[in-house]
Structures are given as C-alpha cells and as structure tokens.
Amino acid sequence: MPAVAPRSGDAIFASAERVNAELFTLTYGAIVRQLITDLEEVDEVNKQLDQMGYNIGVRLIDEFLAKSNVSRCVDFKETAEVIAKVGFKMFLGVTATVTNWDAEGTTCSLVLEDNPLVDFVELPDTCQGLHYCNVLNGVVRGALEMVSMKTEVTWIRDMLRGDDAYELQVKLLKQIPEEYPYKDDE
Amino acid sequence: MGREVSESCVDSLLIEMVSTYADRFYASKPELAARRIESIGYQVGHQLSERYTMDRPRFGDHLEAIKFICKDFWSEIFKKQIDNLKTNHRGTFVLQDNRFRWLSHISVDPSPDSSGPSGASQDASEASVENKAAQAASMHLYFPCGIIRGALTNLGISCAVSADISNLPACSFVIRIKV
Numbered sequence: 001m002p003a004v005a006p007r008s009g010d011a012i013f014a015s016a017e018r019v020n021a022e023l024f025t026l027t028y029g030a031i032v033r034q035l036i037t038d039l040e041e042v043d044e045v046n047k048q049l050d051q052m053g054y055n056i057g058v059r060l061i062d063e064f065l066a067k068s069n070v071s072r073c074v075d076f077k078e079t080a081e082v083i084a085k086v087g088f089k090m091f092l093g094v095t096a097t098v099t100n101w102d103a104e105g106t107t108c109s110l111v112l113e114d115n116p117l118v119d120f121v122e123l124p125d126t127c128q129g130l131h132y133c134n135v136l137n138g139v140v141r142g143a144l145e146m147v148s149m150k151t152e153v154t155w156i157r158d159m160l161r162g163d164d165a166y167e168l169q170v171k172l173l174k175q176i177p178e179e180y181p182y183k184d185d186e
Numbered sequence: 187m188g189r190e191v192s193e194s195c196v197d198s199l200l201i202e203m204v205s206t207y208a209d210r211f212y213a214s215k216p217e218l219a220a221r222r223i224e225s226i227g228y229q230v231g232h233q234l235s236e237r238y239t240m241d242r243p244r245f246g247d248h249l250e251a252i253k254f255i256c257k258d259f260w261s262e263i264f265k266k267q268i269d270n271l272k273t274n275h276r277g278t279f280v281l282q283d284n285r286f287r288w289l290s291h292i293s294v295d296p297s298p299d300s301s302g303p304s305g306a307s308q309d310a311s312e313a314s315v316e317n318k319a320a321q322a323a324s325m326h327l328y329f330p331c332g333i334i335r336g337a338l339t340n341l342g343i344s345c346a347v348s349a350d351i352s353n354l355p356a357c358s359f360v361i362r363i364k365v
Contacts, residue, residue, distance in 0.1 A: 017193040026230045027200070027226070052203070
C-alpha cells in the first residue's frame with residue numbers, strides 16, 4: 001500500500017531551511033527589471049521568465065518528491081491538489097486553491113491570493129503585457145513534465161493587472177506513459 | 187519575524203539567473219554576463235540596505251558602515267555574520283565568510299564532458315574542466331559582489347568589490363573604497 005500523499009506542506013515548510021522572503025522577492029524583481037532592459041520586448045521577457053521557471057521546475061521536482069513523500073498520484077485531480085497544497089507551501093510558504101475544473105477533469109485553475117513574488121511590486125504603464133509572475137507558470141509546467149504530464153499553463157487573473165487574485169490555468173495535454181525499466185547509461 | 191520562503195527558492199532562482207546570462211544570453215561573452223549578473227546584485231543590495239537602515243542614524247565613517255554589512259546586513263541574508271574582517275586602513279577591507287552559503291550549494295561537477303576530448307589529451311581536458319569549473323563558480327560570485335557594492339553605494343560609499351575563493355568553502359570579499 002503506497003504512502004498516502006500529505007494533504008498539506010505545512011510540516012515540510014516548517015522543517016525546511018528558510019530565508020528572508022525579501023531577498024527572494026527583490027532578487028526576482030531585479031531579474032525581471034534586468035530582462036526588460038536587456039530584451040526590450042515584453043513578450044520576450046515573458047518567454048524568458050517561463051523558460052527560467054521551466055528549468056527551475058525540472059530541478060525542484062526532485063526535491064519535492066524527496067521531501068514530500070508523495071508517491072504516485074492516482075489522477076490529474078490529485079496531482080493538482082498536491083501541487084496547490086504541498087508544492088506551493090513547501091517552497092513559497094503559501095497555499096493555492098484548486099478550482100474551475102472542466103467536465104473532463106483535464107483543466108483546472110490554481111488560485112493564489114497571497115504571492116510572495118509580488119511584495120513591493122507595482123508595474124509601470126510601460127510594462128503592459130508583462131506577466132510578471134511568469135516564472136511560476138514555467139515551474140509548474142517543468143515539474144509536471146518530469147512526472148510525465150505535458151501541460152499548458154496560462155494566466156487567467158493577475159493582481160498586478162487589477163484582478164482580485166492570481167489564477168493559473170493548468171491544462172493537461174497528454175500523459176506520457178513511463179518506460180520501465182529505465183535504461184542504464186550506455 | 188518577517189515572511190520567509192524555502193531556501194531552495196532563492197538557490198534555484200540564482201542558479202537559473204546565472205545560467206540564463208552566462209550560458210544562454212552571453213555564452214561567448216563572459217564579461218558581459220558578469221556585468222549583468224553584478225548589476226542584478228547591485229539593485230538587490232541597494233534596496234535591501236535601504237530597508238535595513240531605515241530606522242538607523244547615519245554611519246559616522248566607512249568602518250561603521252562596513253561593520254553594519256558584516257553584522258546586521260549579512261545576518262539578514264545568511265543568518266550568520268561575516269567571520270573575519272581585515273583592513274589596511276587605507277580603504278581596503280576584506281570580509282571573510284568561512285562557509286559561504288551560496289557556494290556550498292553549487293557543486294561544480296568535475297566529471298568530464300562526454301563530448302570532450304579523451305585519451306592522450308586527458309591532462310589538457312582535465313585542466314580545461316577545472317578552468318571551466320573556476321569560471322562557473324566565479325560567475326556565481328558576481329551576484330553577492332554586486333549586493334555588497336549596491337548596499338554600500340546606498341550608504342554613500344562608492345567602491346569596487348571582488349571575491350576570492352582560493353580557500354573554499356571560505357570566501358573573501360575584497361572591498362576597495364574609491365576616494
């Protein structure tokens with residue numbers, strides 16, 4: 001009988017090495033600002049943030065699996081809950097809510113009301129079209145791809161654009177069957 | 187106690203930021219990558235020192251400001267103080283952290299690149315791997331150097347900051363104040 005996935009990441013976050021969120025938030029902000037200076041095009045900045053997030057997600061999944069003791073999620077629904085309640089909590093210290101499921105159970109939304117990435121952030125008018133938190137988008141996509149789920153992640157709501165929450169829509173495109181046994185390095 | 191995030195958030199963001207600039211944007215121009223990474227650190231240091239000194243009186247001299255960096259500022263970021271401070275009393279300060287956190291998390295993988303040369307040129311390839319490793323590690327040091335420079339600049343002290351890792355895992359930051 002596999003271990004039941006934890007329903008919350010509170011304990012993992014509490015026991016993790018933690019740092020002052022200000023450093024994280026300001027560093028992320030400085031990176032975004034530098035990207036805007038270097039790339040000029042907002043679309044290109046969005047793309048790079050997503051790419052950075054993807055690479056981070058690909059790496060963080062290992063830590064997530066190791067620390068969370070989550071074994072295999074039975075379906076995409078459970079996966080989404082685990083990301084929202086355990087994944088977000090153990091890294092960012094906040095939880096997301098899963099909502100807006102479609103009838104097929106392949107599309108849902110992760111809603112964040114509290115988001116440490118945006119503390120002290122205000123977007124100037126020149127940044128219309130910027131998805132400031134696009135790194136999160138990439139992290140979710142990258143991490144899920146490592147557990148064989150190909151997804152498309154898009155922003156539905158963004159508080160920096162005047163919405164009342166952050167809403168990330170996650171759409172499951174396909175589940176790639178895992179191959180066993182893994183090939184040894186040849 | 188303010189808000190916190192897991193240390194892996196900061197670590198992975200820094201690793202990714204360095205790799206974006208050093209391996210993707212400016213793979214063939216390390217000086218440019220270094221300048222961008224330093225500049226990101228500078229912005230962060232400038233803002234952090236603004237926040238951490240809000241309720242303090244102005245520092246009387248350079249040494250006081252440097253001590254603030256060694257104690258309060260370093261503790262906010264790394265939960266420890268700088269272990270050793272030296273100065274030549276002519277504007278150069280050396281701050282040593284005996285176990286610099288941001289380096290202990292970066293393991294520079296010395297395994298030879300599979301596409302690299304092998305056999306007879308083994309020595310050369312090992313040397314180049316070591317060289318690459320040193321370059322990769324130094325890329326990660328532009329960010330903290332930038333942080334220190336930004337923090338001091340915000341305190342009205344313009345300076346140049348470099349890092350020395352000949353004594354790993356210790357790391358020394360050399361601050362040269364401009365007169």
